[in-house]
Amino acid sequence: MVTIHNLGFPRIGAKRELKFALESYWKGESSRDALKELGAQLRKRHWGNQTGLDLVPVGDFAFYDQVLDMSFTLGNLPERVRGFHGDGLDNYFRVARGRSAQSVEDHSACCGGVAPGEMTKWFDTNYHYIVPEFTAATEFRLDASRLLAQLVEAKAQGVNAKPVIIGPVTYLALGKAKDNSNKLALLPRLLPVYAQLLNTLATQGVEWVQIDEPLLVTELDGSWQNAFNTAYGELKACRVKLLLATYFGQLLENRSLAAHLPVAGLHVDAISGRSDVLPLLDTLPADKVLSLGVINGRNIWKTDLHATLEWLEPIHRVLQDRLWIAPSCSLLHVPVDLNSEQKLDAEIKSWLAFALQKLEELRILGKALNNGRVGVQEALIANHAAIEKRRTSRRVHNPAVKTAIAKIDSQLGQRDSAYTERAKKQASLLKLPAYPTTTIGSFPQTAEIRHARSEFKAGRLDASGYQAAMQAEIARSVREQEALDLDVLVHGEAERNDMVEYFGEQLEGYAFSQFGWVQSYGSRCVKPPILFGDISRPKAMTVEWITYAQSLTKKPMKGMLTGPVTILNWSFVRDDQPRSESCKQLALAIRQEVLDLEKAGVRVIQIDEAALREGLPLRRVQWTEYLDWAIESFRITANGVADETQIHTHMCYSEFNDIIASIADMDADVITIETSRSDMELLDAFDNFKYPNEIGPGVYDIHSPNIPTQEHIVQLMKKAADRIPAERLWVNPDCGLKTRQWAEVIPALTNMVLAAKALRQAA
Ligand code: GLN
Ligand code: ZN
Numbered sequence: 001m002v003t004i005h006n007l008g009f010p011r012i013g014a015k016r017e018l019k020f021a022l023e024s025y026w027k028g029e030s031s032r033d034a035l036k037e038l039g040a041q042l043r044k045r046h047w048g049n050q051t052g053l054d055l056v057p058v059g060d061f062a063f064y065d066q067v068l069d070m071s072f073t074l075g076n077l078p079e080r081v082r083g084f085h086g087d088g089l090d091n092y093f094r095v096a097r098g099r100s101a102q103s104v105e106d107h108s109a110c111c112g113g114v115a116p117g118e119m120t121k122w123f124d125t126n127y128h129y130i131v132p133e134f135t136a137a138t139e140f141r142l143d144a145s146r147l148l149a150q151l152v153e154a155k156a157q158g159v160n161a162k163p164v165i166i167g168p169v170t171y172l173a174l175g176k177a178k179d180n181s182n183k184l185a186l187l188p189r190l191l192p193v194y195a196q197l198l199n200t201l202a203t204q205g206v207e208w209v210q211i212d213e214p215l216l217v218t219e220l221d222g223s224w225q226n227a228f229n230t231a232y233g234e235l236k237a238c239r240v241k242l243l244l245a246t247y248f249g250q251l252l253e254n255r256s257l258a259a260h261l262p263v264a265g266l267h268v269d270a271i272s273g274r275s276d277v278l279p280l281l282d283t284l285p286a287d288k289v290l291s292l293g294v295i296n297g298r299n300i301w302k303t304d305l306h307a308t309l310e311w312l313e314p315i316h317r318v319l320q321d322r323l324w325i326a327p328s329c330s331l332l333h334v335p336v337d338l339n340s341e342q343k344l345d346a347e348i349k350s351w352l353a354f355a356l357q358k359l360e361e362l363r364i365l366g367k368a369l370n371n372g373r374v375g376v377q378e379a380l381i382a383n384h385a386a387i388e389k390r391r392t393s394r395r396v397h398n399p400a401v402k403t404a405i406a407k408i409d410s411q412l413g414q415r416d417s418a419y420t421e422r423a424k425k426q427a428s429l430l431k432l433p434a435y436p437t438t439t440i441g442s443f444p445q446t447a448e449i450r451h452a453r454s455e456f457k458a459g460r461l462d463a464s465g466y467q468a469a470m471q472a473e474i475a476r477s478v479r480e481q482e483a484l485d486l487d488v489l490v491h492g493e494a495e496r497n498d499m500v501e502y503f504g505e506q507l508e509g510y511a512f513s514q515f516g517w518v519q520s521y522g523s524r525c526v527k528p529p530i531l532f533g534d535i536s537r538p539k540a541m542t543v544e545w546i547t548y549a550q551s552l553t554k555k556p557m558k559g560m561l562t563g564p565v566t567i568l569n570w571s572f573v574r575d576d577q578p579r580s581e582s583c584k585q586l587a588l589a590i591r592q593e594v595l596d597l598e599k600a601g602v603r604v605i606q607i608d609e610a611a612l613r614e615g616l617p618l619r620r621v622q623w624t625e626y627l628d629w630a631i632e633s634f635r636i637t638a639n640g641v642a643d644e645t646q647i648h649t650h651m652c653y654s655e656f657n658d659i660i661a662s663i664a665d666m667d668a669d670v671i672t673i674e675t676s677r678s679d680m681e682l683l684d685a686f687d688n689f690k691y692p693n694e695i696g697p698g699v700y701d702i703h704s705p706n707i708p709t710q711e712h713i714v715q716l717m718k719k720a721a722d723r724i725p726a727e728r729l730w731v732n733p734d735c736g737l738k739t740r741q742w743a744e745v746i747p748a749l750t751n752m753v754l755a756a757k758a759l760r761q762a763a
Contacts, residue, residue: 008330075141132175217249265289293328413635442736491549698734713755
């Protein structure tokens with residue numbers, strides 16, 4: 001019999017119940033007991049959702065983050081929260097957010113706010129975890145209470161539980177040595193705690209434990225490879241069976257290592273690492289289980305069950321009972337239930353599967369393998385019909401778009417002249433002073449803006465009323481910017497709810513869910529738009545707003561767009577064509593917008609690529625391929641304009657060292673980046689003329705309510721001028737101002753403009 005199991009279930013709840021419960025608890029509006037009770041209810045419901053599976057994950061629930069849970073299980077709390085009083089859950093939130101709850105916090109004098117743990121992306125997903133902290137002196141101590149309590153709950157419900165933990169090597173690799181000590185030196189101290197944990201689980205009657213080591217799909221140097229052998233060599237003696245789970249990519253050169261670790265089973269991602277599977281059939285020791293992740297845990301498309309069975313059946317004949325099947329990775333990265341969707345177009349809906357539907361697909365595959373396809377024929381026929389409809393649908397395939405894509409040549413992404421030539425023409429047209437000032441695009445999204453938008457969406461405000469409200473906001477931004485004496489103005493993005501959704505809503509080929517929420521971190525969720533078909537732009541998307549803004553001022557108004565790579569990376573994308581193809585379609589659509597803006601007289605156009613870096617593959621060897629098509633897509637979008645039109649791009653992060661050549665290759669006239677928090681050190685990547693065009697290093701940290709002083713900004717810009725010729729420098733904030741208040745923005749920008757003027761005087 002094939003064993004069917006799941007690696008993890010989304011914990012946030014189909015209606016984001018956990019989010020709302022957390023936020024209410026943090027505000028002091030509900031009790032800790034109520035929060036814990038909701039957690040128990042969600043676990044119960046989610047285990048119920050997984051009935052029919054042979055093994056169900058336990059321990060995948062976390063109130064904030066599964067990596068933080070692991071840190072607590074291992075007794076690895078940052079020094080600064082040790083010795084705090086009160087409930088363990090509050091201490092957990094202190095590490096997660098810097099403080100626990102508002103009203104239950106009755107220790108504010110002795111143990112108030114602390115710095116929260118750092119957060120970073122979980123592999124190449126949009127999920128962010130709390131980075132474990134280490135020093136050379138870190139000691140570990142088992143606290144299995146959380147996991148054991150969940151196990152008791154699960155057993156009481158008759159769940160065939162498979163505890164899920166993060167493996168020791170991945171855990172160390174994900175953490176940060178605060179004193180720059182060697183993290184691997186902690187392994188001998190860490191392993192006994194893992195052994196104790198596994199043996200504790202064994203005493204509770206646990207047979208299988210899923211131990212996640214996604215690190216195995218990344219490039220590992222010799223010492224990390226050895227660490228796997230050491231770790232599993234030592235854990236071999238434990239009295240549970242280990243299913244070593246890898247996901248998010250290919251094992252490649254780590255395949256043999258993974259196959260021969262002394263564990264009872266190996267799970268591989270048969271979606272993104274399918275090429276590992278056939279070689280594994282030959283190399284995997286004959287006593288081991290092979291779990292194949294055959295349902296995509298990273299997207300929202302229905303699985304082609306027929307094709308999957310065609311592939312799986314021969315493998316099943318080889319492996320027999322040693323074959324397990326599961327989703328490729330935890331379902332944490334997909335929304336919960338497609339059936340919640342009331343507004344989604346019926347045809348598109350018939351092509352989709354969220355977590356619950358994916359588990360149903362898994363059950364069908366299990367039955368087909370175990371008892372033959374006949375027993376599930378009806379389901380297979382229905383699935384096949386949906387897959388076929390999608391494959392041939394007119395709504396997916398637009399011949400005009402495919403023709404335009406086929407016509408792309410290297411000329412399309414090429415400006416007429418080199419930057420130095422263009423810069424002269426732009427300078428004589430724009431007549432900007434030295435150290436020109438600008439902002440990144442958005443101004444505060446005020447309560448009035450949000451109110452007008454929700455009234456409009458609810459149908460209580462008509463289109464012209466909404467337009468008038470947005471124009472009033474735009475006019476206000478322009479007035480404020482003129483009063484501040486900024487040099488290049490923006491319209492302020494009042495009309496945009498979100499920098500991707502705004503464009504997705506106006507492009508053909510996009511669909512939007514109502515409840516398709518995916519946890520990003522803690523209580524924060526995102527609802528990625530669904531890119532389902534060939535992309536086209538029926539009409540201009542921004543021209544009206546920008547030209548209205550330009551009509552209010554003599555100063556140059558910067559047109560504001562989101563770039564193709566960012567739109568792609570923040571969407572659920574198609575699985576029936578390469579990402580590069582979808583990206584180029586987006587590029588052509590946004591290019592038309594760029595050209596329309598230019599035609600309308602807009603002289604400066606910014607194309608945001610906030611998420612370009614996020615799309616980098618896990619393995620360095622695959623970076624070039626990604627960067628090639630990503631940069632080409634940007635160039636197609638941006639570079640159709642005349643020399644006189646100034647193209648800006650913006651990226652709100654600051655690690656450029658490893659990709660600077662590609663960034664330079666985008667050939668934007670100006671790039672604005674985040675730098676203020678790093679004291680300009682990050683500009684080192686742009687040093688030595690490695691970046692040949694203009695740069696606006698952010699001098700105002702918009703993530704903080706603090707108002708930067710004029711002196712501070714001058715100092716930062718002087719540091720920048722040490723690294724980059726002053727004539728190529730701009731003065732601007734780190735990112736958009738939409739999350740700030742006008743009361744913060746005005747004094748901060750006043751200081752910024754004064755700083756630029758002081759720099760001009762000094763020059
Ligand atoms: N133009 C966008 C804004 O100002 C950029 C946001 C971003 O980079 N994340 O809000
Ligand atoms: Zn930004």
